[in-house]
Amino acid sequence: MAPRKLAAGNWKMNGTLAALDQLDGMAAAAEDASCDVLICPPALLIHPMIARVGAGDLLIGGQDCHAAAQGAHTGDIAAAQLRDAGATHVILGHSERRADHGETDALVRAKAQAAHQAGLVAVICLGETEAQRDAGATLxxxxxxxxxxxxxxxxxxxxxxxxxxxxxxxxxxxxxxxQIAEVHALLRDRLTARLEDGADVALLYGGSVKPTNAAEIFAIAHVNGALVGGASLKAADFVPIITALDAA
Structure with missing residues (x-):
């Protein structure tokens, strides 16, 4: 089986209840598309979003979870709590979490294990800094x-x-x-060598994906979708990206 294509939107710390109006166009696009469509809003919007879109084709996820199943961790959210709210996915190890909160690979791994145990799909983020790219250390x-x-x-x-x-x-x-192709080829090779079904793990590209460059990005080998930031906040921007992925 081939990797399942996924258009994922990361709203980061953006959006209020008024922004839920954008979901109508996204949900309609998800219903018509053969690819999966996911929106990951701030945690407070997960339940209202699910209440609005119902049990349709638009998936809703979280942006982070704690590695522990429960406990004295003020301000944190457990993977099981995300699942209980109706989330299907959770973004982990985003560069902003790694930079702002000092998250290490080991912590991201522990969070992914917690996500798996709770029945969530872990969207694990990787990426090099500009200095690492310039030093030739990307791979x-x-x-x-x-x-x-x-x-x-x-x-x-x-x-x-x-x-x-x-x-x-x-x-x-x-x-x-x-450059994108080189990294995605490395990811596919390493996953195939390590995991029994590593050839089928979806690989997303993220970083300034927008309607004007989406088709070109999706034509690259081993790119199975995108993790989209700002362009996922409005249906007018995100729907063309979904359409481009569906056509890829």
Missing amino acids: DVIATQLAGSVPDGATAANTVIAYEPVWAIGTGRTPTTD
Whole structure:
């Protein structure tokens, strides 16, 4: 089986209840598409979003979870609580979490294990900084993050890998198609060697994906979708990306 295509939107710390109006167009696009469509809003919007879209084709996920199943962790959210709210996925190890909260590969791995145990699909993020790219260390950085962040129990059914070069997130800059292809080929090779169904794990590209460059990105080998930031906040921007992925 081929990797399942996924268009995932990360709303980050954006959106209020008024933003739920954007879901109508996204839900309609998800219903018509053969690819999966996921929106990961701030945690407070998960339940209202699910209440609005119902049990349709638009999937809703979280942006982080704690590695523990429960306990004295003020301000944190357990994977099981996300699942209980109706979430199907959770983003883990995003570069903003790694930078702002000092998250390590080992912590991301523990969170992914917690997500799996709760029945969530873990969208594990990897990416190099501009300095690492300029130093020629990109492939070493990505290989190290992949090995350290993905738990042994990972499968194509419970894990998605998102390559997001840190220097391309929200900057309007994107790597060349050759640079994206090189990293995604490495990811596919390493996953195939390590996991029984590693050839079927969906690989997403993220970092300034927008309607104008989506088709070109989705034509790259081993790119099975995108993790989209700002362009996922409005249906007018996100729906064309969904359409481009569906046509790829």
